[in-house]
Each structure stands twice: as C-alpha cells, then as structure tokens.
Amino acid sequence: MTAVPPSDSDWSGDVLDRLFSSLGNAGGIVAAVSGGPDSIALMHLLARWRAAAPRPRILVATVDHGLRPDSADEAAFVAREAGALGLPHRTLAWTGDKPRTGLQEAAREARYRLLVHQAREEGASHLVTAHTQDDQAETVLMRMARGSGLAGLAGMRAERDRDGVRHARPLLTCSKTSLVRLCEGQGWRYVDDPSNRNEAFARVRWRGIMPALAAEGLTAERLARLAERLAQADEALDAKAREALSLAGAAGDGDGIVLEAGRLAEEPFEIALRMLTAMLERSGARLEASRLHRIEACTRRLREAIRAGEELRATVAGQLVRLDPSGRLTVRPEPPRRRGVRPMSYP
Known part of the structure; x- marks a missing residue:
C-alpha cells in the first residue's frame, strides 16, 4: 500500500510512526547523513521518533569521499549536529585511488560498502538513507534512458537487503521541497553540496530536465507512482518464475x-x-x-x-x-x- 506523504505542516508522531514503521524492531540503525537538507531532515526526524518511545539505538554515519576540499568540514558539521541531538556519529573515509571515469558509480559503491561494514561493526540490522520521491523519479528516467527492464524501471525499493543488512528508504514518498521547507521552518542547519549542480554528472543533468517534464504532466510524483506499480508487477512475475522453477x-x-x-x-x-x-x-x-x-x-x-x-x-x-x-x-x-x-x- 502506498504511504501518504506528509504535508509541509504535518510531521506529527503518527506520521513518524508510519514513515519509520519498519524500523521499530530493528536491532540497531545506522543513519547515513551527508549534511544536505534531505539527510539532515532524516536525522532530526529519527531523533524525534526515538525520543517519543523506546526505540532501537541510532548511529549517524557520514561518508567522506575525499573528493572536495570541504568534505571533512561537512562531516565534522554533521557530527556536531548529531551530538546536539544526543546521537553518536562516525565519519567513514573513502581512501585510496579514485577512478577518472565512472566516479559517481564508484563513489556510490564505496559509500554502501563503508556503511554496511559500519552497520556490521555496530551490530545494527538496518541502514537508513534519505532518498526522496525526486531521487526515485530521476532514477526511473536514468534507467529508462539505459533501456532497463521491468525490475530496473521499478526504481529504488523502499527496503532491500545489502549483504545481510536491511537498507530502508523511509522518505521515498516525501518530496525534496517538503524536506527543505521542514529544515528551514525548524531552523535545522544543512550544507549545500556544489556537486549537486555539476552537470558533468548524469543525475544532475536529468534533474535539470525535470521541470520541463513536470510542465507536460510527467511529475516526480507520477514517475514515483509508475515505479511503485512496476515494482508490484515485478514482484508478481518473480513469484510466477519461482513457481515455474519449482515445477x-x-x-x-x-x-x-x-x-x-x-x-x-x-x-x-x-x-x-x-x-x-x-x-x-x-x-x-x-x-x-x-x-x-x-x-x-x-x-x-x-x-x-x-x-x-x-x-x-x-x-x-x-x-x-x-x-x-x-x-x-x-x-x-x-x-x-x-x-x-x-x-x-x-x-
């Protein structure tokens, strides 16, 4: 069932319970926080959710890719903000040589490798990231351009397994705009990553196209809904294939x-x-x-x-x-x- 995204003014306890419903029985949570508005909102909402009732322990982790001069300062900023919320923090550094091509994909693989390793070190069962509805829409468009099949066009899943750690994306129904407004309305500080405007990266170029597509009716919300419906079809076909294999x-x-x-x-x-x-x-x-x-x-x-x-x-x-x-x-x-x-x- 599709989760209803919260309005800009409604981030109540009931809303948080719905967003984080899959985390209630987690054996520890690692929250990936880069310092941008999406992940800062996630960190604050998780802290608010945890304060309302007995909840699993939460560790905030920031991956320092070492690709920009400001990255270490941004990780230190997140550490301070997490500390103010009473949450422990770890900075995970991506060391070694960096590739000249395919940098974003390599950085993504390194990021998840470090986060999953940290989750195991902490004995945490869940990794949480702040992917939004906008991220989902961009992912669908990028995969469509690559000629992906049904599974690819289903986009990012709300939950998936990563080498034995459960990766949850509780904000997939939330728009980036609503999270920025939440941060600004609550006075939650965040950093601005200039790489999010670097058109050398494909995702940034697709992000620039989104307003024109939305003007024609292909909004982030509709692309995300398409991904959800395709995920349902993909799940049904997988079940049929498993049955056929058994037979x-x-x-x-x-x-x-x-x-x-x-x-x-x-x-x-x-x-x-x-x-x-x-x-x-x-x-x-x-x-x-x-x-x-x-x-x-x-x-x-x-x-x-x-x-x-x-x-x-x-x-x-x-x-x-x-x-x-x-x-x-x-x-x-x-x-x-x-x-x-x-x-x-x-x-």
Missing part, C-alpha cells in the same frame, strides 16, 4: 543448477527470462543491468533449441549454460580457460 524441478547439481528445460519453452518469454536469470544468480553470477540484453538473447536461443530438440552451449556472465539432447538444462560457473582454448560466448 521444472530446479535443483543444485554439484557447483551448478539443473532443471528439465521443457518448461522454459512453454512459459511466456518474460517468465522464461526470469527462470534463466534466477539460475545464473544461484550459480554465482553477479548480474548487472547492462547484461539484460545478453540474457534475453540467450533465453531466445534456448527456447528455439528446446523446441527443435537441439543442443546448446553458451557462456553468460561467467556461467556455462548447457542444454543437452535429453532436454536437461545446466548452469554452472565457467571452468578456467586453458591457453589457446576459448569457449563459445553468447551472444
């Missing part, structure tokens, strides 16, 4: 996964695609959105081969996919390559 007798086979392939040709294409994707993941593949077209192509070839009673051997995402003459499909890690021998890759 096909999918089971572990040493270091791989095996099933009777006939069902993969009988199911609708989207279900067959998800069956193969699940087999690849169970066999140890770490899949990226960029590989979707390759998995789609392999699924088509498999369905053709199954119907024709042919054999097929291919490699996808480091996994060996083999259909034998009996109609048995096996997916297992690709063996080490010998010098001068290169297995057929698909596509």
Whole structure:
C-alpha cells in the first residue's frame, strides 16, 4: 500500500510512526547523513521518533569521499549536529585511488560498502538513507534512458537487503521541497553540496530536465507512482518464475543448477527470462543491468533449441549454460580457460 506523504505542516508522531514503521524492531540503525537538507531532515526526524518511545539505538554515519576540499568540514558539521541531538556519529573515509571515469558509480559503491561494514561493526540490522520521491523519479528516467527492464524501471525499493543488512528508504514518498521547507521552518542547519549542480554528472543533468517534464504532466510524483506499480508487477512475475522453477524441478547439481528445460519453452518469454536469470544468480553470477540484453538473447536461443530438440552451449556472465539432447538444462560457473582454448560466448 502506498504511504501518504506528509504535508509541509504535518510531521506529527503518527506520521513518524508510519514513515519509520519498519524500523521499530530493528536491532540497531545506522543513519547515513551527508549534511544536505534531505539527510539532515532524516536525522532530526529519527531523533524525534526515538525520543517519543523506546526505540532501537541510532548511529549517524557520514561518508567522506575525499573528493572536495570541504568534505571533512561537512562531516565534522554533521557530527556536531548529531551530538546536539544526543546521537553518536562516525565519519567513514573513502581512501585510496579514485577512478577518472565512472566516479559517481564508484563513489556510490564505496559509500554502501563503508556503511554496511559500519552497520556490521555496530551490530545494527538496518541502514537508513534519505532518498526522496525526486531521487526515485530521476532514477526511473536514468534507467529508462539505459533501456532497463521491468525490475530496473521499478526504481529504488523502499527496503532491500545489502549483504545481510536491511537498507530502508523511509522518505521515498516525501518530496525534496517538503524536506527543505521542514529544515528551514525548524531552523535545522544543512550544507549545500556544489556537486549537486555539476552537470558533468548524469543525475544532475536529468534533474535539470525535470521541470520541463513536470510542465507536460510527467511529475516526480507520477514517475514515483509508475515505479511503485512496476515494482508490484515485478514482484508478481518473480513469484510466477519461482513457481515455474519449482515445477521444472530446479535443483543444485554439484557447483551448478539443473532443471528439465521443457518448461522454459512453454512459459511466456518474460517468465522464461526470469527462470534463466534466477539460475545464473544461484550459480554465482553477479548480474548487472547492462547484461539484460545478453540474457534475453540467450533465453531466445534456448527456447528455439528446446523446441527443435537441439543442443546448446553458451557462456553468460561467467556461467556455462548447457542444454543437452535429453532436454536437461545446466548452469554452472565457467571452468578456467586453458591457453589457446576459448569457449563459445553468447551472444
């Protein structure tokens, strides 16, 4: 059920209980706070929520990426603000060489790696970030431009697992504007990150396009609603694919996964695609959105081969996919390559 975003004037205890309902039984919370208005609002709201009743302990964590001269001062600012609220704080530094290309993606991966590690160190079950409705809308547009599938267009989930730590985004129904107004109305200080205006970054460019799209009716709220509906459809299709895998007798086979392939040709294409994707993941593949077209192509070839009673051997995402003459499909890690021998890759 869609959570109703609070109005600018209503941030009452009932609203906070609804926003943070999934955190009540958490075994400790790490709140990621950069110092911008969204995360500062999150920190204050969490402190207000915790003060109203017995709640899980909260640690505020700031990742210092070391990419700007002011980043250390901003982390120190967050530490002071957290201390004033009675919340402990840790600064997590991203050290080492930084890439010249793909910097934002690398910074994102480093940020979550550091935050998850800190959560484990603290014995915390949950990581909380301040992603907003606007962030969700930008994510949907960016993934649409990359040709993402249904799962990608479903955007960021309100909750997901990150290596055993539950990542919650309780402010996904809140607009960035409402959080800025809240900070200003309450006198909560925040910092302005100049990288949020740097058009060298794709997300900033998409953010600049949003007002023109909103003028045509494609608002952040409608994009976020689209993501929610697609997430519901994605969940239903995943359930159907799991059922189809079970009916096909999918089971572990040493270091791989095996099933009777006939069902993969009988199911609708989207279900067959998800069956193969699940087999690849169970066999140890770490899949990226960029590989979707390759998995789609392999699924088509498999369905053709199954119907024709042919054999097929291919490699996808480091996994060996083999259909034998009996109609048995096996997916297992690709063996080490010998010098001068290169297995057929698909596509």
